[in-house]
Amino acid sequence: MQKYTAALVGLGRIGYSLGLDKNREQPASHTMALLNNPRINLIAGCDTDSIALSKWQDANKKAVGYSDSANLYARCRPDIVTVAVNENAHLKEAVEAIHAKPKLVILEKPVALNLLEAEKIQQEAEKFQVPVLVNHERRFAEDFKLAKSYMKKIGEIQSIRAELCSSLCVYNPAEEKTGAYSLIHDGTHLVDAVLFFLEDDLPSTLKKISLENPSEKKGGLLSRASDLNNSEKKIKTVNSLLRFPIVTGVFRDEEKNVRQFSAHYSTSKCPDVTIGISGRSRFFGFEISITGTEGRICIGNGYLKLYHREKSSLYSGFYSLLNDRSESLPKKTFYFSNMIQNAVDFLDGKANLRSTLQTGINALSVLEEIKEIIK
Numbered sequence: 001m002q003k004y005t006a007a008l009v010g011l012g013r014i015g016y017s018l019g020l021d022k023n024r025e026q027p028a029s030h031t032m033a034l035l036n037n038p039r040i041n042l043i044a045g046c047d048t049d050s051i052a053l054s055k056w057q058d059a060n061k062k063a064v065g066y067s068d069s070a071n072l073y074a075r076c077r078p079d080i081v082t083v084a085v086n087e088n089a090h091l092k093e094a095v096e097a098i099h100a101k102p103k104l105v106i107l108e109k110p111v112a113l114n115l116l117e118a119e120k121i122q123q124e125a126e127k128f129q130v131p132v133l134v135n136h137e138r139r140f141a142e143d144f145k146l147a148k149s150y151m152k153k154i155g156e157i158q159s160i161r162a163e164l165c166s167s168l169c170v171y172n173p174a175e176e177k178t179g180a181y182s183l184i185h186d187g188t189h190l191v192d193a194v195l196f197f198l199e200d201d202l203p204s205t206l207k208k209i210s211l212e213n214p215s216e217k218k219g220g221l222l223s224r225a226s227d228l229n230n231s232e233k234k235i236k237t238v239n240s241l242l243r244f245p246i247v248t249g250v251f252r253d254e255e256k257n258v259r260q261f262s263a264h265y266s267t268s269k270c271p272d273v274t275i276g277i278s279g280r281s282r283f284f285g286f287e288i289s290i291t292g293t294e295g296r297i298c299i300g301n302g303y304l305k306l307y308h309r310e311k312s313s314l315y316s317g318f319y320s321l322l323n324d325r326s327e328s329l330p331k332k333t334f335y336f337s338n339m340i341q342n343a344v345d346f347l348d349g350k351a352n353l354r355s356t357l358q359t360g361i362n363a364l365s366v367l368e369e370i371k372e373i374i375k
């Protein structure tokens with residue numbers, strides 16, 4: 001059995017310690033997911049933080065530890081490099097991983113701090129011909145895969161409501177350099193999941209548009225005169241599926257940071273798509289509700305509910321939505337192990353990547369357009 005060697009850069013929560021969380025579905029870290037796959041041999045780990053590195057080394061004695069990635073690439077040539085460093089180091093570490101020319105780079109979400117950085121990663125990936133899988137985990141999860149396939153059973157799609165609630169500030173300009181705001185930190189998962197449901201066979205694409213061309217400015221884009229006066233902003237990148245949002249419900253805290261918004265879109269598949277993020281909640285919630293003409297799908301962290309129209313037991317001559325018991329719901333999502341298996345299948349030449357650099361960048365483009373409006 002051919003084994004692929006792997007190295008992991010970034011040995012923090014998603015790199016390592018979430019794999020020790022007993023409440024999470026395991027594997028929940030790159031270390032555990034790589035170790036669990038029989039086709040992978042985890043040969044090296046790297047972290048600039050000596051405490052994180054030594055904790056990881058204590059638990060992974062067969063792998064070699066490095067305190068910087070340049071050293072790692074000078075000494076070994078892994079088939080897979082996983083980059084799980086903080087957002088502010090994604091550009092540097094993703095590009096260095098690509099320059100080391102592994103067969104595959106697995107990059108944590110969000111692709112980068114912003115679209116410009118993400119496009120630099122994409123340019124290097126294309127130049128060095130290195131494929132990149134982005135860990136937007138819901139694309140690999142059994143519950144999300146079932147929800148997507150159930151869409152064909154709920155008739156025409158009337159609305160999609162996607163909502164993320166947490167206590168993390170939605171947008172704070174002071175955190176642009178860290179990415180520590182929920183619009184990008186968790187919003188990337190929410191937008192990626194909505195794009196996943198809206199996509200047909202192919203992912204969405206990016207479109208460069210000129211803001212001076214009124215025929216390309218449709219929908220509710222709240223254009224700004226300042227954009228038109230600034231020659232550097234005349235070209236704007238938008239997503240082919242979700243673009244020109246109407247943004248409502250913007251709530252700011254005392255520091256004027258954004259704590260809440262709703263972005264509304266119309267697409268050919270669904271005339272009414274809403275993406276809402278709140279950073280005012282004293283709970284963590286992630287939910288997408290898709291309503292069709294014959295049923296509804298509600299999916300969130302830890303649950304999937306599939307409803308279909310049936311003769312109502314409440315009102316004679318009416319139909320109501322009832323739980324569809326004919327579908328067996330997955331007990332485990334396998335979100336992490338399926339991601340690693342997709343990497344192995346891709347390297348074996350048996351499958352395409354289910355979450356690519358392009359789909360990751362697509363999510364970022366949607367978030368960036370919202371950011372321009374709310375900031």
Ligand SMILES: NC(=O)c1ccc[n+]([C@@H]2O[C@H](COP(=O)([O-])OP(=O)(O)OC[C@H]3O[C@@H](n4cnc5c(N)ncnc54)[C@H](O)[C@@H]3O)[C@@H](O)[C@H]2O)c1
Pocket residue numbers: 009010011012013014015046047048049052068069084085086087089093108109110135136137185
């Ligand atoms: N897919 C998911 O659901 C999910 C969940 C959590 C985090 N993440 C993402 O994973 C990434 C890491 O997040 P985290 O929560 O694990 O953060 P973390 O701070 O717990 O861990 C990051 C680690 O990277 C190390 N590091 C930073 N720069 C480095 C560099 N240049 N070289 C080597 N090591 C470096 C840090 O010392 C730290 O140990 C972020 O992009 C985050 O958004 C994704």
